[in-house]
Amino acid sequence: SQQGEEDPQALSIQEGENATMNCSYKTSINNLQWYRQNSGRGLVHLILIRSNEREKHSGRLRVTLDTSKKSSSLLITASRAADTASYFCATVFGRANWGYQKVTFGTGTKLQVIP
Amino acid sequence: NAGVTQTPKFRVLKTGQSMTLLCAQDMNHEYMYWYRQDPGMGLRLIHYSVGEGTTAKGEVPDGYNVSRLKKQNFLLGLESAAPSQTSVYFCATNPGSGANVLTFGAGSRLTVL
Numbered sequence: 001s002q003q004g005e006e007d008p009q010a011l012s013i014q015e016g017e018n019a020t021m022n023c024s025y026k027t028s029i030n031n032l033q034w035y036r037q038n039s040g041r042g043l044v045h046l047i048l049i050r051s052n053e054r055e056k057h058s059g060r061l062r063v064t065l066d067t068s069k070k071s072s073s074l075l076i077t078a079s080r081a082a083d084t085a086s087y088f089c090a091t092v093f094g095r096a097n098w099g100y101q102k103v104t105f106g107t108g109t110k111l112q113v114i115p
Numbered sequence: 116n117a118g119v120t121q122t123p124k125f126r127v128l129k130t131g132q133s134m135t136l137l138c139a140q141d142m143n144h145e146y147m148y149w150y151r152q153d154p155g156m157g158l159r160l161i162h163y164s165v166g167e168g169t170t171a172k173g174e175v176p177d178g179y180n181v182s183r184l185k186k187q188n189f190l191l192g193l194e195s196a197a198p199s200q201t202s203v204y205f206c207a208t209n210p211g212s213g214a215n216v217l218t219f220g221a222g223s224r225l226t227v228l
Contacts, residue, residue, distance in 0.1 A: 105158040
């Protein structure tokens, strides 16, 4: 399976601290995405990094990608209580024309930010 | 603009009963997906569709059927529900061009007794 694995499974930090989550995957990808899921809700796309990129920023989010190690990390800086959620990495792989690209999700990291 | 709407949000079934989950999108997206989410398992792809009238199997298709008769709707059917199908089901869409960014519905929680 192409499924990514997130690490840690759960993370608890104080408000204002940084949170780092890691994702490892198995084979070559076209891009890697991170999604957020609030309790009882659907997933929401946060950020995408392509296979030829090494780092991407969006607001308080920083994503890195190391294709040689087949791993990615998501850093949330200056965390807030509202960041409490589960975070999933998703790998996109296969032929780069529509119909052959597949998206598979990891098992997620549950983040709790304590006020 | 509702995005992706799933109905029903909750359902309790007895073993052997049948039901259909409806996913409706108003974004004119080509691709639609059904995932199930179980504790510790992440999201697993059940079936997907790359356009009106097409369907394809995902990772865990057994026990489910789908149809995409209209571009905006993607139906997931359980012909004979089993307790192993107790899960939260998510529908997702993407435009069919670009990087495969998914837009998700809010989920449908199904319990099979």
